[in-house]
Amino acid sequence: MAVKFQDYYKILGLERNATEKDIRNAYRKLARKHHPDLQSPDKKEEAEKEFKMINEAYEVLKDKEKRSRYDRLGANWEHGDEFNAYQRYQQQQRPGNGWSQAAYGSGDFDGFSFSFGGQEGAGSFSDFFESIFGGAFTGGGGGATRRQRRGVDVEAELEVTLEEIYQEREKQLQFSMQDLCDKCGGTGQLGSSFCQACGGSGQTSAAKTIKLKVPRDARHGKKIRLKGQGGDAEAGGERGDLYLKIKILPHPLFTLKGDDLEAKVTVYPWQAVLGGKITAPTLEGSVRVTIQPQTHNGHRMRLRGKGMPRKGGGYGDLYLQVNLDIPAKTEPEAEELYRKLAEISGEKEGYGA
Ligand SMILES: [Zn+2]
Structure with a gap:
């Protein structure tokens, strides 16, 4: 897992010892400067990328707990290659690391196309952010390092036609989801060495197929909850749920x-x-x-x-x-x-x- 290190201090133009006020001020100034809505069309795309990174940096540095976690990792990161630092970091953090799973995937299957939004905010952060903080922070609040025993809820989009609703047709969905590694139970370790099956990440990607009958009252934006079909849980925990958000495709006649x-x-x-x-x-x-x-x-x-x-x-x-x-x-x-x-x-x- 090659993850690119992000220097959040540098992104906000700050020193390592910046105060909370420094961070807030730097963020406000830069966010205003790079706000995509304030750019000319040709600069919009680049501004969006920068804006995203500025927000990510602020997300981490404004939060005491996240910042100290980041600072600890940053020190490791600079001394070794990125992969080793990542592994070391994992070793320090497990067990009870507050990590959780996130599903991902996109594709087309049996005329059914879908995309994953993950949890709120997921996907809008860099791989680096996801690898340190995972989905554990999206729950918000002070319990940031709280371990989530239950798997995360995953949201996906289900595209349906009016005919499929009318006939309550059965649909098949196929996608990949991050599961806890069976071999090591998600710890990334077997005895004193790293688990070979998952490369020490504690996670494996598994293909899943789900069949469901399109409910007759499926309407645009409505969510169908599939209990226990979401993210994998820590040992003994309950799987998260899968929410399918209905998207009704435009009909040529109706x-x-x-x-x-x-x-x-x-x-x-x-x-x-x-x-x-x-x-x-x-x-x-x-x-x-x-x-x-x-x-x-x-x-x-x-x-x-x-x-x-x-x-x-x-x-x-x-x-x-x-x-x-x-x-x-x-x-x-x-x-x-x-x-x-x-x-x-x-x-x-x-x-x-
Ligand atoms: Zn493993």
Whole structure:
């Protein structure tokens, strides 16, 4: 595990003996200077990187406990190569090190794509930060070094289509997650030497497959909790939970409004005037719908119970909005009739036409 050392003091332009006030002032000044929203477009990306590092440095140095942990590591780091320092640091810290697991991964499987957010804030820090502080600090508060016996909760995004919800289809997710090493139980050590299986990190990456039925009340932003499918726990602890945050993919025909669906249907001029039948889409396939005589553009028709399944049972409605249009091609015979229509209509122009 090659992790690049970050000099948080240097990032904030501070000496090692900087006071809390020095740190706060340096942070404020730099954060303002490098704030991505205040940069010209060509400098934005670079500013974002710098801004992130400034925030990371401040996150560590403003916190007494984190700072002293960092200072101890920094001294080790400078004397040896990075890997050895990292190993030494681990050795000092285990057991009871407050580390926790974080899941990661991205990919595409069976038409299902997903991405992991991890815990709050995870992923927005450098590997270096993660390797020292892991997820243990994201719980916040004074219990920063508290050992988490329970595995961390992991959040992932679950992309679903309206059809998959409607049919309560089963989906398969595959991703990789950091587990505690089976060989050493997460200590990174076997007897007096480092565990070969995990290279002393105490963690192994494991592929996982989860099958789940998309619930009928799945809606955008809703979270599904899969108990015990999250991060691995210290020996004897309980696994964390996996939260799947629903993301409904855009549908070419339907817009979702609560439990109701909305769609546009094309109606031709003669149908609008005389009435008739058109074909309309539903999530169960197409249906025939009656158009009343004298139907105007924008008119809404309700198809009861053709919307999305409701939580307690039953279904929402489907609203069809009339979109008055002409066929792509006008036959000469039809054109003749339009001319006649124009003649009859004479001066009757539409208001604002
Ligand atoms: Zn191991």
